[in-house]
Amino acid sequence: MRRFLCTFLALMLVLPMAAEEREIAFEKIPEKAQKVVEKAYPDVKVKKVKMERRASLIQYEVKMTGGDKLQFSKDGTLTECECTKGAVPEILIPARIKEFMAQEFPGREIRRYEHDSKLYELLLDNGDELSFNSSFRLIDIDRATE
Secondary structure, X not given: OHHHHHHHHHXXXXXXXXXXXXXXXXXXXXXXXXXXXXHHOOOOOEEEEEEEEEOOXXXXXXXXXXXXXXXXXXXXXXXXXXXXXXXOOHHHOOHHHHHHXXXXXXXXOEEEEEEOOOEEEEEEOOOOEEEEEXXXXXXXXXXXXX
C-alpha cells in the first residue's frame, strides 16, 4: 500500500508538468495574435499553428510558409519572432528600438526578436545579440566572434 501511495503521489507531481503540444487552427489562437500575424505578414500564408500547454503556461507557435516562426503568450502577446531568410517585420519592433537601430546599427537586419516582461533581445544579421531593459535602454551587446 505504501509503495502504491508513493507512486501515486509522484505521478500527481509529474503529470501537471508534462507538456501537451497539439496542432490547432489559426482561428483558435487569441484574436490579438491573429491581428499581429495578419498585419506583419499580409501576403504570407500560415503553414502550421501549435498550442503548447505546460502546467498553467499556454503558448502558441505560428509557422509561416516562408519559414518564419512567431510565438505568442496565452493572451496573444508576441513573445518571439524568428526569421530564417529576412528581417523581422518592422511592425513587430517597438519604435524606440527601431530608432536606436537606425542610429547605432544602420543597415543591420533583426533576424530574431524576443520579449518578456523585463527584457527585449535581438539577434542581428551579423550575429550580434542586443539586450534592452523594459525601458528600452541597451543593457548588453554580445558581439559575434569573427
